[in-house]
Every structure is written in C-alpha cells, then in structure tokens.
Amino acid sequence: MVLASPKPIRSERILQSDVIPIVDLKGERCEVIKQIVKASEEYGFFKVINHGINDEIIDKMEEAGFSFFAKPMSQKKQASPAYGCNNIGFNGDIGEVEYLLLNANTSSIAQISKTISIDDPHSNFRYKVSSYTEAVKELACEILELMAEGLGVPDTKVFSSLIRDIDSDSVLRLNHYPPTLTVKDNNSTSNNKVGFGEHSDPQILTILRSNDVPGLQISPQHGLWIPVNPDPSAFCLNVGDVLEVMTNGRFVSVRHRAMTNSYKSRMSMAYFGAPPLNACIVAPPILVTPHRPSLFRPFSWADYKKATYSLRLGDTRIQLFRANIS
Numbered sequence: 001m002v003l004a005s006p007k008p009i010r011s012e013r014i015l016q017s018d019v020i021p022i023v024d025l026k027g028e029r030c031e032v033i034k035q036i037v038k039a040s041e042e043y044g045f046f047k048v049i050n051h052g053i054n055d056e057i058i059d060k061m062e063e064a065g066f067s068f069f070a071k072p073m074s075q076k077k078q079a080s081p082a083y084g085c086n087n088i089g090f091n092g093d094i095g096e097v098e099y100l101l102l103n104a105n106t107s108s109i110a111q112i113s114k115t116i117s118i119d120d121p122h123s124n125f126r127y128k129v130s131s132y133t134e135a136v137k138e139l140a141c142e143i144l145e146l147m148a149e150g151l152g153v154p155d156t157k158v159f160s161s162l163i164r165d166i167d168s169d170s171v172l173r174l175n176h177y178p179p180t181l182t183v184k185d186n187n188s189t190s191n192n193k194v195g196f197g198e199h200s201d202p203q204i205l206t207i208l209r210s211n212d213v214p215g216l217q218i219s220p221q222h223g224l225w226i227p228v229n230p231d232p233s234a235f236c237l238n239v240g241d242v243l244e245v246m247t248n249g250r251f252v253s254v255r256h257r258a259m260t261n262s263y264k265s266r267m268s269m270a271y272f273g274a275p276p277l278n279a280c281i282v283a284p285p286i287l288v289t290p291h292r293p294s295l296f297r298p299f300s301w302a303d304y305k306k307a308t309y310s311l312r313l314g315d316t317r318i319q320l321f322r323a324n325i326s
C-alpha cells in the first residue's frame with residue numbers, strides 16, 4: 001500500500017481572507033443545522049458563536065495553560081510524556097511548539113494535575129481542566145446531534161454517544177507557540193515558522209479555541225492555505241477522520257496547520273472527541289446507498305489509532321481504510 005504523503009511544494013498560495021463559515025448557535029434551529037452540514041461538507045471547518053460556554057470556564061482554562069507553560073523547563077518536564085517540546089508524536093515530527101496532551105477522562109486529569117500542581121497545590125489545575133473539558137464535550141455532543149439530524153440519520157445520538165461513552169478515548173491538547181522572530185546575519189528577519197505541521201485530525205470532532213493571535217490555516221486543496229482569523233469568543237470546530245468515515249465521505253476531514261507569530265505567544269486548546277477503543281467505526285445504513293456505496297471498510301478506533309501512531313503527522317492514514325469497490 002502506497003501512502004499519499006504531502007509532497008514538498010515550491011509555491012504555496014495563502015488566501016488573505018477568512019472564509020470559514022460562522023454559525024450562530026442562537027439562530028433558528030433549522031438554519032443552524034443547514035449551516036453546520038454545509039460547512040462540514042464544503043470546508044470541514046466552521047466557527048460557532050453564542051455557544052453558551054461560560055467565559056469564566058474558558059478564561060480559567062487559558063490562565064491554567066499559560067501559567068503551566070511559564071514554568072521552568074525542569075518543572076514542565078516532570079509532566080512528560082504528557083508534556084512535550086518541539087517533538088510531535090513518536091516518528092520524528094518536529095515543530096515550534098510545546099504542548100500538554102491529556103487524556104480527557106476525569107481520573108487521568110486528576111493524576112496529571114498532581115504532577116503539574118506539585119509546587120502550587122492551590123492552582124486548582126484539576127478543577128479548571130475538568131470544567132473546561134466537560135463543557136466542550138457537551139458542546140461537541142450538541143453539534144454532533146445537530147449534524148446527525150441534518151444528515152437525516154434516525155438515531156441522532158449515533159455520533160455523540162461515542163464521545164459520551166465512559167470509555168471514550170477523547171484527549172485535550174494545549175499547544176503553546178512562543179514568538180519566533182529571528183534576526184539573520186544580514187540583519188533581515190525571518191518569522192512565521194511552522195508550529196504544528198500539516199495534518200488531519202484522526203478523531204470524530206475537534207473543538208479548538210485560541211487566544212487572539214493568528215496561526216491556524218486550513219488547506220482544502222493541495223498548496224492552498226486559508227488563514228482562520230482568531231476569535232477568542234468563538235470555537236473553531238473541525239471534522240475528524242472518523243466523522244468523515246461515519247458520514248461515508250459526506251463530511252470532510254480537512255488538513256490544517258498552525259504557524260507561529262513573530263512577536264506574540266499563541267496558545268490553542270483543542271478537545272478531540274474520540275470513540276472508545278473497541279468502537280466499530282462504520283457509517284449508519286441511511287448514509288450508504290446503491291448510489292453511494294460504502295467508501296470505507298469497518299474498523300475499530302483501536303485499529304485507526306494504531307495506524308495513526310505508526311505514521312508521520314502529515315500522512316493520510318484514512319486511505320488505508322478505503323473499501324475495495326470493484
């Protein structure tokens with residue numbers, strides 16, 4: 001099997017304007033559903049505003065993240081392997097980023113919080129992370145149910161039940177991109193480095209929020225990059241590989257990356273809603289028709305995760321699970 005890896009390209013086209021749809025969740029329900037389905041089909045990305053998540057929960061999470069990344073390296077390293085700096089995954093990918101990658105279940109959060117709060121037991125890291133994780137998980141479920149309804153799937157909980165499952169393998173990732181302005185020998189400056197390289201997210205749905213510093217770019221086609229304007233009061237949602245499979249290719253899991261900023265620190269907080277390891281990933285029958293036969297063969301999330309972790313960040317792993325249509 002030959003994997004489609006990203007080819008090195010000589011020229012990239014970066015669009016100037018942000019064309020990512022914005023969905024107002026306080027809008028008329030039918031309209032909201034239509035917009036979410038359209039955005040998931042066309043871009044695999046959209047922003048939501050008026051999402052109902054309390055500002056205080058978000059601010060406290062952001063504060064906890066920034067104060068963790070401000071600690072001395074020796075202390076941050078005590079949180080390894082949850083903490084990483086410059087390395088992404090296990091196969092040699094690197095980026096201008098440091099991160100904290102936490103399993104989103106309550107006991108894992110409690111466990112890691114003990115290490116992180118070692119010098120400051122009053123920082124309440126555990127409480128801040130759990131409150132944020134619970135809130136974004138609820139938002140993810142709400143959106144997944146609207147998506148199922150919009151696709152005409154009779155069991156509207158078919159996607160959300162996977163991430164509500166007690167054994168869900170969801171993760172929370174905090175990415176910190178320090179400023180990267182460098183002055184070269186000839187006094188010219190170089191900036192905007194790749195913080196987190198081009199990839200698609202493997203899970204069901206990602207809920208991303210960043211501070212007010214740009215960096216996220218999406219690539220709906222090879223070589224074209226669309227910057228996503230930061231909006232700390234919104235969440236940016238994207239379809240993951242598993243949701244592309246479970247919608248039989250109706251929704252698209254789109255490649256994206258994060259660039260650093262020359263002068264300002266950027267921090268993003270991403271919740272990746274995932275199924276339990278033993279869940280069977282297959283599209284509901286209504287999305288598989290003679291006109292649109294199944295594009296993928298059934299597999300478990302454990303199979304998919306194993307493939308993900310055996311590959312590089314930019315590899316397109318979803319291809320490995322295509323059905324052989326003759």
Ligand SMILES: C=C1C[C@]23C[C@@]1(O)CC[C@H]2[C@@]12CC[C@H](O)[C@@](C)(C(=O)O1)[C@H]2[C@@H]3C(=O)O
Binds near residue numbers: 308
């Ligand atoms: C290089 C890798 C890091 C990653 C696992 C992988 O082998 C390929 C996918 C990467 C990714 C991208 C989205 C998420 O940030 C992430 C947590 C995930 O599930 O897949 C990361 C993985 C990681 O950093 O561990």
Ligand SMILES: O=C(O)CCC(=O)C(=O)O
Binds near residue numbers: 196215270
């Ligand atoms: O930092 C960002 O905006 C994107 C990060 C990302 O794509 C990821 O963590 O998977």
Ligand SMILES: [Fe+2]
Binds near residue numbers: 199256
């Ligand atoms: Fe991502």
